[in-house]
Amino acid sequence: MFCKKCGAFLKKGKNCEHTEQKPFLVIKCLECGFERKTSLKPKK
């Protein structure tokens, strides 16, 4: 996954943070601080 803002390759635990804010998953780029919201994948 790439940051939309700075284009950095985001690796969990390395340069990005994943935070659950139901029903969203917030992915924060630690390179530029940009936060991106995506919906959590529905579990069956």
Ligand SMILES: [Zn+2]
């Ligand atoms: Zn970024």
